[in-house]
Amino acid sequence: MPTYPKYDSNSNVVIGSSSHRRRIPQKSVAALALVLLGAGLGVGGDYLFAHNSPVLGTTAAAESNPATQANSQVTTPSPAEGSVYNPVARIAQQVGPAVVRIDSTRTVNNPNAQMFNDPFFRNFFGSQMPQMPNKEVERGLGSGFIINKDGTILTNAHVVDGSEKVSVTLKDGRTFPGKVMGKDPVTDVAVVKVDAKNLPVVKIGDSKTLQPGETAIAIGNPLGLDNTVTEGIISATGRSSGQVGIPDKRVNFIQTDAAINPGNSGGPLLNQNGEVVGINTAIIQGAQGLGFAIPIDTAKGISDQLIASGKVEHPFLGIQMVTLTPEVKQEINSNPNSGLSVYDNSGVLVMKVVPDSPAAKAGLRAGDVIGKVNGQAVKDADALQQAVESSKVGKNLQLDLKRNGQQMNVAVKAGAYPTAQADTEDQTP
Template sequence: MEKRKLFINFVAGILGGVLVLLIYTITTDQEIKSVQSNNQYATTGQQGNFINKTIDSNQTRGLNSRPVGQYSPVSMLENEMVTAAQKTVDAVVHVKTAYVQEYNYGNPFMEYFFGQGSQRRSQPVLGSGSGVIISEDGYIVTNNHVIDKAQKIKVILNDKREFDAEVIGTDPGTDIALLKVNEGNLPYVKPANSDDVQVGEWVLAVGNPFNLTSTVTAGIVSAKARNINLMKENYGIEAFIQTDAAVNPGNSGGALVNRKGELIGINTAIASKTGSYTGYSFAVPVNIAMKVVEDLIEYGQVQRAVMGIMIHDLNESFAAENDIETLNGVYIDNINQGGAADKAGIKPGDVIVRIGTVNIDNVAQLQEQLSKFRPGDQLKVTLLRNNREIERDVVLQNKMGSTDIIKGEDPLVNLGARFEPITKKEKKLLNISHGMKIVELKSGKLRSAGIHEGFIILTMNGMEIVSGNDIRQVIEQSKGGIMVEGIYPNGMKAYYAFGK
């Protein structure tokens, strides 16, 4: 009896297990079908890898794809970035440059014993970078260091058309240069307001790194108004947009654009110990670049407006020592007598906290805001004096101390050279009594005439050259061509001519 009862319980247990297993299998199969009918993803279990499931034979879905008509924030961002790239890539050009570098070559042994002087040799130097077309009639923005010293500049469009480019003007203080090609109906990028750029927003960098044409990289804005001590020029302005979009050699002069495909900056530099991208890149804000462009087109040179002040950033220890209750703003150390700030009643010890409606936290931000104005412009400056806000109306001046717009360029600027008086040693060695030596030569009339760095100008149009003012005077008084006579450090005399 006991055995029969035990057998019946055993059989019932087996039947119950089979029934439960059958119900589980049917239910699970329905759930899987339901998931496959309503969800594009399935997982492999432990690894969690996504497997593509095709519902419609006309749709192919990958990891980031979604059914037509269904958009998440990620897919919207992707679409925006793709559209921004399409808007930009045809308007970013490849800039190629060439110039001839001269150097002295000699044998010290032969020179010492036989008096054979050194010889001048030359070698071609090629360079490349990027540029951004900003108007359909052929104006192109790039970096000054991309075309510096170039004797020939060629731009190549994304559709492979090539054009010779003319240098309209340069501004080493912002590392911006303006080129022009004789062609119309070109694709171009519209500028945005770089003041509206937000830290954390997505951006694209478009350029030609390592001669890889039409390359697009993506990142976010990491910081604004960044100063990296790159500009060595007087009145240099650094207020870079910092991004983590990959930028490498060849990207210089290319476009940094927002998600709408609008230009917000000109890619200029990278922070790297290797020479290649290692995490951060820097772009000149488009507001600064376009102000430079407008000045070069309208006036022939950049109109730099100054307040006539010496300034520095605030930090906690300095603020505590000087009883300043804020760490935001720019501290004024000194005032130039008769300068714009002095005439407006600004004093040493004041802290600039706002220009117009824009808050000022550091020196780079102040430089960025001032770069938008020209001499003679008036702006409202908000200061802290004894920790109380006051306002002053400042009429900006040029670097010469007046409010005039300076039209045209100094004649020496067009020469593309920096001069220094010759030394007593050079006078004795070369048996000359005067002259101005070219210690640095960039793109300009002298390089175009065939003159090389190191050349000592002795006379111009028959006038002895003793100072830079002598060179300026000859150019201003000349009505035609200018004849130049001089000597190289190896003793070789040379003659050149160029037009005014």
Template sequence: MGRTRPLFRPPCPGRPICAGGGEVGGRLMRSILRVRPGFLGVIAVGLSLLVATEAIAETPAHLWTEKSWATPLDPDAPVSMRAFSRLAKELSPAVVNINVRKNPHPTPSFFGPQGGGSGLGTGFIIHKDGYVLTNNHVVRDTDAIQIKLDNDHVYTGRVVGTYPQLDVALLKFDAKEALTVAPLGDSEGLEIGEWVIAIGNPFGLSHTVTAGIVSAKGRRDIMANGEPMYARFIQTDASINPGNSGGPLINIRGEVVGINTAINAAGQGIGFAVPVNMIKKILPQLATGKVSRSYLGVRVDPVSQDLAAKLRLDRPTGALVREVLSGSPAAKAGVHPGDVILTWDDKPIDHWEDLPWLASTTPTGQKVMMVLNRSGKEMRLTAQVAEYPTDIGLAALAPSAPSPGGASVADLGMTVAPLDAATRKQLGLGERDGVMVSSVTAGSTAEQLGMRPGDVITQVNYDPVSGPEAFHQAVARVAAGDILSFTIRRENRYLFKAFTR
């Protein structure tokens, strides 16, 4: 569409901040981080498949450029007063202000109920045809979007697609003029201490430029907008404020290395950006209006120091399989609860949360070789990832009533009983496989582990148990300070739980 008048008046900088610079309840840049206790993700969960408002009829063959045309800074040269001004002057035309009218948000957020109203954010142009990257939370629940260029020309924008797990959205507007494009760089190549600049629209102050350094890389335990994310954030002390959401974080070569997403409101100079390499991974699919996520079908936890020692690992590394979903690619490949997945397609799993991202971005149908540790021994398995199912619900098996007269494991706070024939048949277990948890004491270690009456324990410390007496003996052999682990059947799910006794 052609240029239009602004539909909304930007809020005054002096008014109270409404989670992003809007007058009534936007969420822009009040994406204030919260440290999360642990993201127990279903691998390749694609936890929310892409939300697409409008798919592109014809997507450009090359949606972005990686060759910077801006004048780079010498990384070893002293910083001059004009160095950043030159970069800012050349790249500011690629940065846009985003003005939105928001629908009321039905779900209360970390900041309380979210009303409608207007909001402000930032974005940047990645293609001459008018494609813009910004944050998902900038345009979520909107019924109108305006995109304002640095020359004050205003266009109507539309959402092509969004991917909440990276808090990224792709927009499109139809310009009647030549557009400046921001090249995308290599976020993996960033060095801690390297200079970066941020350009944005804080508090409605158009094209504000701030400079700082890369304070850290790979920040994980951050929940932007109160939601878990795949992103391994770049931390920077370049000043980021409400309204900067969706703006570019730019390196000294004039390349975008991240999208500014979150701030820590409790501190100063603590901002976070989603690495651009992660965005480039899903951008081609984002442009089509749908991101297809692959699915392995396990839930994972970190590997503790004690468990690493028990499994004879040099250090805590890899992803501990806590659960294998029945019928999933992982189950078909032979993955067991308690396995530690060490590599995925020859890529080492240095951090347990690397696995969900790597698996989810593997092309659907591709076969991938995994190296894993099982009971202290290294082995290789091949899994063929599948498209994430729309219905991940697990068909429940009716639990049998526990048998009476179970053996007590007093210090754990639970009792176990033999399995009856009906339960064995239902679960496909052998005559001497496992015991059933008949009771769990409130407040006990067993309850804290998440044990439930009706759970069937098939292994203790990776060794099969054949009945209550064998179970009790296996537990008794584990001394205080050693790892005690259970492999469990719960309905049609396969679980693994471990703790230091």
């Protein structure tokens, strides 16, 4: 999804690909980078936010003995005598070396170049016409973590989306060129590979057992500040993409109040044992303590497919839908421009059927109210989306629905979700 920061019109979640990107004319990259470094400007954005600019050219500070760390898995150091030591500090020491900074670049057309080529501006400015290059370099900054010693790294898809060049920097200062093995914009998971051996690795935990109130620790590179550690709790689990404000994703997010900022995208969310339970992905602009992470169980399943084949297939019906309530029913029936007549007070209302989609081929129509999928009741749009996601491409889904108040059963063969549509369709299972 080569979109660079975009804003969801229905929420304050800012959706961006390697979100911390700033356009820089090629001729002035070096000079501007120095200006930004000197001014200390920063931003970018996880999945969100941004009215500032990325810190460019930052490097991780070299540790006292990088060679020792480079050749062995990270072990817990013994605290110095008399020093203050706590579980979070221990976890940071253990996991920090396996958390990386991911820098990415791509060349894009300069949108201002065409404007200054307009004859009006040329006549107005004359010989003083500014020279605008046709191409710009965009730089992105994100985080990731190493899952095996041979250099396989998990991160967010939006961190590397559209990138021509990816580099990975370890905490000990070593930098490697990275290769994107695959990315899935539907879940925002990507896999990057570096050519290295005996790298420090994280431990993978179990996100299915998480409970609100448990300790949550985030490590990443917010605003270019490498290996920053923040602590909080797991605030909630199972937050649907619709609740978070990014309905084109198919993830039940972990919510945390551990501080997450632009640049944390792709970094690990850890439990009290120092195990990775999520990939930090999103925050809500203007809010405090509302961060979201992809559960590691979801991310691991997606990454396994990306490593094996470079792509992921998601089941797809091709409908836009809304949870039906008495209030929604009244609003639709009282709107003469809706074109729909709703008779039910609950279920999932089909608002639109995508042309040539599996749903269209099966005969679904706008106004149908779906009550069950394969015999299981679906009370809201999120439940229907999860039911579709749990099926397989090419398998039939039996939908119990009502059309104009009449009970019907329709079989829909799930198709493969078109990746490009992940950027454009809302609530489209």
